[in-house]
Amino acid sequence: MKPSPGISLLKILAVLWIFTLLVSCGFSPQADAKDKEPLVVEFTAWWGDYTIIIAQEKGLFEKHGVKVQPVYYDTFSLALPDLAAGQIDGGLFAIGDAINVSRHTDLKVVAVYDNGSFNTVVSVPEIGQIRDLAGKRIGVQVGTSYELLISEMLASAGLKMSDVALVNIDPENVPSSLGKTIDAGFIYEPYTSEAITKGNNLLLKSTEFIGLYPDVVVFRNSVVRERGDDIRAFLKAWFEAVEYRRQNPVEARQIIADYFNTPFNEITPDDLLEILSLEDNYEMFKPEESTNRSIYRTARLNADFLVRIGVLSTQPDMEVIISPAYLP
Secondary structure, three states, rough: OOOOOHHHHHHHHHHHHHHHHHHHOOOOOOOOHHOOEEEEEEEEOOOOOOOOHHHHOOOOHHHHOOOEEEEEOHHHHHHHHHHEEEOOOOEEEEHHHHHHHHHOOOOOEEEEEEEEOOOEEEEEOOOHHHHHHOEHHHHHHHOOOHHHHHHHHHOOOOOHHHHHHHOOOOHHHHHHHHHHOOEEEOOOOOHHHHHOOOOOOOEEEOOOOOOOOOOEEEHHHHHHOHHHHHHHHHHHHHHHHHHHHOOOOHHHHHHHHHHOEEEEHHHHHHHHOOOOOHHHHHHHHHOOOOOOOOHHHHHHHHHHHHHOOOOOOOOHHHHHHHOOOOOO
């Protein structure tokens, strides 16, 4: 039976009165979104990470309706315990680092943003060949998948890990430690150039390892679960910023220089780094049997090595850690 016109009118008037009251108290349908805390996201001195600066400075996060607070870490490894402890919501990490942190807190890999570029090993001038490393000290982040590069490098010269002494050191500290606490070290740009400028040798430039340590956008799973729409908005802004960097490389470099208050020529592009697009991500998030670029395949390679050296007790479920569900 239809309600009487009188009852319908009373209901309409009541709804209008409640809405008027809420508006007068400052409520609006968008108030919740505007009042949300920003997503706190780590980045560091890495050419691929600077996409977050472009997105922020060009207002792309705001355009897509999400607040973001980029937090710069001069020493990126300090961000890993902060992520595990919930001091930050997410960050930009190599896949091996993300898997490592997943031992301590539930994480979600929601995008792949670059291929990791070249990884290198530099040495003091007296060491000219890999076989000269026998009995020497090699700096690397011990207990990470970066040890895999050291292991493969030594094997190429007939050496074993037991033939050298590993020294636990962050890549950014390698240039200042060469000839002091280490004789060689695992490193990447911009620290490789810094070490070579100081007169050290480029002992290994790992063309065969490109893509072994891709960099990924990672968020704590609790954040993803509670703020899924914000994660999607973040990635929309991110990939729009990627396109801006590709189409406007000079302008993008200037934005980065201005952000750091640094001369333009001191912001050195890494031309060997492949900054990945949204279309690349669609390809990389396919099942590993359908593409050699699958992030699932690469993640398992990193995890397998971590299991081999005893950092992980078992291979984690990559279908849980990695998710394409938030790609725009």
